[in-house]
Amino acid sequence: MTEQIRVGNRTISHDDPAYVIAEAGINHNGSIQIAKELVDVAVEAGADAVKFQKRKLTETYVEDIVEDPAIAEMGVEYTVSNLKDVLLTDNQYRELAEYCEEQGIQFLCSPWDEDSVDFLEDIGIPAYKVGSPDMTNFVLLERLLETGKPLLLSTGMSEEREIDRTVEFLQERDAEFGLLHCRSTYPSPFHNLNLDFMNELKRRYQVPVGYSGHERGIAVSSSAVAMGACVIERHFTLSRDMDGPDHSASLEPQGLEKLIRDIRNIEESRGTPRRYITRGEYNNRVSLAKSLATTRNIQKGEEITREDLTSKSPAKGISPQELYNVVGKRAQRDIGSDELLQWEAIEDIDGEKFDIDLENWGIVVRFSDISEHDWGNPDVFEFRINGADLEQKFEIESYDKQLGIHAPEQKGHDVVDLSARDETRRQEAVDIMQRVIDKVREDVKPHFETEEPPIVIHPGGITEHDMNLEAVPEMNDALERSMNELDDDGVQLLLENMPPLPWIYGGQQYHNNFMDADEIAEYCERTGQKICYDTSHAKLWCNYAGEDLYEHAKTLRPYTEYLHVADGIGVDGEGIQIGEGEIDFARLMELYQDFDGPIVTEIWRGHERKGRGFKKAAETLSQYI
Secondary structure (H helix, E strand, O other), rough: OOOOEOOOEEOOOOOOEEEEEEEOOOOOOOHHHHHHHHHHHHHHHHHEEEEEEEOHHHHEHHHHHHOOOOOHHHHHHHHHHHHHHOOHHHHHHHHHHHHHHHHEEEEEEEEHHHHHHHHHHOOOOEEEEHHHHHHHOHHHHHHHHHOOOOOOOOOOOOOHHHHHHHHHHHHHHHOOOEEEEEOOOOOOOOOOOOOOHHHHHHHHOOOOOEEOOOEEEOOOHHHHHOOOOOHHHHHHHOOOOOOOOOHOOOOOOHHHHHHEEEEEEEEHHOOOOOOOOOOOHHHHHHHOOEEEEEOOOEEOOOOOOHHEEEEEOOOOOOOOOHHHOOOOOEEOOOOOOOEEHHHHHOOOOOOOOEEEOOOOOOEEOOOOOOOOOOOOOOOOEEEEEEEHHHHHHOOOOOOOOOOEEEOOOEOOOEEEOOOOOOOHHHHHHHHHHHHHHHHHHHHHHHHHOOOOOEEEEEEOOOOOOOHHHHHHHHHHHHHHHHHHHOOOOOOOOEEEEEOOHHHOOOOOEEEEEOOHHHHHHHHHHHHHOOOEEEEEHHHHHHHHOOHHHHHHHHHHHEEEEEEEEOEEEEEEEEEEEEOOOOOOOHHHHHHHOOOOOOEEEEEEEEOOOHHHHHHHHHHOOOOOO
């Protein structure tokens, strides 16, 4: 265990004053002049250190994406394109380090790849801060341990068992390190911050524990110190109006009004010592964290060695934490160089058995992966259609399965909002939904048994800054007009109940309509509309509104034609594996003993390892239905 660590002329422990890291990150926007001005701000504020970030993009991302970010999904494309615009040169980093020394503040820099570690070692920094995306990255941690320098690791984007494994990895190697509790969303909602988990980190690991904050304002970070944080790290900027991903969540001077507001925010930020990955964190994790990737072509049957593996983004393959579980495996197929490694490529998963006795069980698939896996013989395939799919011609086989469709929630960065009170936005949403219906009828329906494929539709009704329940009647009037304008011949349109706090490209916003059971029931009675009932969404709303989930589901049971089933935690922890959240499924599923519609296990990341998460959920549900 590490009771204290030393960074430059400062010791960090729970007996010392909090070590304050002013995180400049990439808020210099590629300008050495702005970077120096940020150093000046940190000095004037009395920070102990100012920290930047160093990365070599071809070592942190797959080279094809670096060369053409447009081939990646939108979150990755945005991240890589921005990073390419803001990179400083090696000479500029040296200039910055010298400037910090002249100004009397410690220069720190987070490396995102092994080449950057080599460069920073040449500069001679006294310690390394490891960002949340690399907390699980054993490949990078190996290289950092070789330096013998102390490490500070942020725990955002990680599950509790992943933190356990990394701590065990470091302790086995006698590393000197501390941990920073963190939520990796920008900005982080106050109700997600769960500062009490700092105490759990201290209890479990007995190392210096701090807080890396991305919330609005300063009150929560101040309260973290009051709770014992020995390190505080906060992003800062010259102006939150500057272009770039981190400016809006960064700090500027605050006044009395902010102080009073932050007192209230401290009251809201208390939590419990339990951790789950939010949807916003998962989206950012995919873009920023790493997967194991191959360094050469590997032939089928070859044994995989440590030298065959590195780590690269996006995080859509095997976690780098599995590094030593992968070494020694034999390739089940030919694996290309610079390929993100999947479990199917290195182990035979087909023999894994699940006891599934669930009628009308369905899983979530995409057109690109439907034929790649043995999904466990579900009865229903629910296809997720996104905005890009509308531009493609689907080439799919015919299947002896029932068909479900989930319509896109967004097109580009815009919400598909059938409840929009702005007529232009509403009509745009209608046009997109009609294209979905047409494509399903023409390209997809002929390949399945279902006569009238159900299409699950989100109603929209999202506001950015606050919930506006007073607008619900007007939103539902707009929604009714939208649904009436759709030509739904040959398909069945099902509106889905919504959670209170959706994640839109990593940021949290607000649903308004189609959450309250009585409101939805009134709409269905008036219009004849049927719904897809999402148990996870419903649980989050009930937690938010202080309602009983069973009663909520009971009210909407007469209108429910389709089920999305997953567990939920808190007010925004959706898609949780069944039995790992807060839903009493033994009680809830009493309502569905005679249900004959599709039951789709909608577990986030459930498709991984040939649908293991979907199958596990279906096996658990079999106990209740």
